[in-house]
Amino acid sequence: MNYDCQVNFYCKRQALHRATRDISRAIASHAGVIERALLRRKISSSPMKTLFYRSHFHRRQFRWRPSRITTHLHHASAKNDPSVIFVDSFVDRWYRSPKARTGREAMSVEGKVVIVTGAARGIGQEYVRALAAAGARPVAADVSDCSETIDLAKSAGGKALGVKCDVADASSTDAMxxxxxxxxxxxxxxxxxxxxxxxxxxxxxxxxxxxxxxAAMTINVKGIWNCCKSAVPALRAAGGGSIINIASLAATFGTPFVLHYTTSKAAVIGMTRGLARELGRDNIRVNAVAPSAVITEGTREFFANKLDKALDVVKSGQAIQRNLQPSDLSGTILWLVADTSAFVTGQTISVDGGTVMN
Known part of the structure; x- marks a missing residue:
């Protein structure tokens, strides 16, 4: 099927369904771009604009019923809707572009709205910076002030929204x-x-x-439960999305002498797997990332005067003989946010330099 400037409504039904499915995905993934372009052209109301909103917020119904896309396109074309020309041109450019041919477009997080809890410092702050630099629209949430994180996002060439949030309080996560x-x-x-x-x-x-x-169970386990309960309705409305739970090497390795922390992070992995099975039907994937000891303020506070010795012990058990920096986690996080990981769910990805190998 040739994805050219006009949709061929006389092609075979099966090929048409495949075409409209792919077109709907292209439109849905770029709904914000198209909507802004339509507004610039002062096209305030049209069948095609209705299609953008519905395909963006209810992608599931179009994925399995591409005839609805066909109907909207056909009616809009029959009425000489000016937005059809723009959309057909957009689809044509998208399919002809190198990004579409190589698959790089799917790796993009540009325009994605990503809530990051615990973003006032440490690895959460790094996630916000990396997402903003990649063109995403991160929401930095923390019980502490996130102004430093917002400034980092701006210096990276992006922007972020700061929100005060206590993950132990369900009303606070709802507000977030x-x-x-x-x-x-x-x-x-x-x-x-x-x-x-x-x-x-x-x-x-x-x-x-x-x-x-x-305290460990309230923040580390109940906090994730609260955030998921608050965010899942919005993810469903968007047609799906990604939940990334930060676990720890403490759980995958079985770190002793911090049993409250180790147990809480093991619970995070169990919650991740259970949620992945529950939410898969909603096109919401749920994964965990398990880093080793990252050199952050929290790690320094925890180990205090034993920091150097602890980091040496951690490093000695790794295949890659250096300690983990916050930036080492960014690539994994960006991949899990992007559509490239669309068929990955229920997994715990260890970013630990080769300490635990499955």
Missing amino acids: VAAALKAFGRVDALINNAALYGGLRGGRFETITEADWD
Whole structure:
């Protein structure tokens, strides 16, 4: 099937369905670009514009019923809708472009709205910076002030929205998602990074206080549950998306003397797998990333005067003999946010220099 400037409505039905399916995906993935272009052309209301909104927010219904796309295109063409010319030209350019031919377009996160919790510092801050630099629209959420993170996003050539959020409070996570929807109109991905780490005290399991145990479970486990409950309706409305839960080497390796932290991160992996099976039908993929000890403020606080020795021990168990920097995680995060990972779900990806090999 030739994806040229005009859709051939007289082609075989099966080929037409394949064509309209691909066109609907192209339109849906670039709905914001097309909408802005239509507004510039002062096309305020048309069957095609209705199609953009519906295909963007309800992609599932078009994926399995491409005849609806055909009907909208046919009616719009019959009425000489000026937006058809623009859209046909857009689809033609998209399919002829090197990005479409090589698949690089699917790797892009440009325009995606991504909520990042625990974004005031550390790896969360790095995720926001990397996403902004790649053209995404990150929402930096934290119980602490995110102004430094917002400045980093600007210096990287992008922009970010800062939101105050306590992940242990469901009303706060609801407000976080509402702020993202108000600012950008949709949510495409959620990165559950907020965790209690630097403030924890290590030691033998019988010396861990009940208060410390409960605090770790409240932030590290319940916090993710709250964020997912708040964000999933928005992800469903967008036609699907990606949830990325930050786990830890502590869970995949079984780190001793921090049993509250190790257990909480193991729970994150279990939650990831269960959610992946629940949300797959909604085209929402759920994965976990398990880094080793990253050189951040939290790691320095946790190990305190034992930092150098602890980092040497971690490094000695790795195939790649250096300690993990926040930027080492960016590539994995961007890939999981992008559509390139559209068929990956329920997985725990270790970014640990080859400590745990499955």
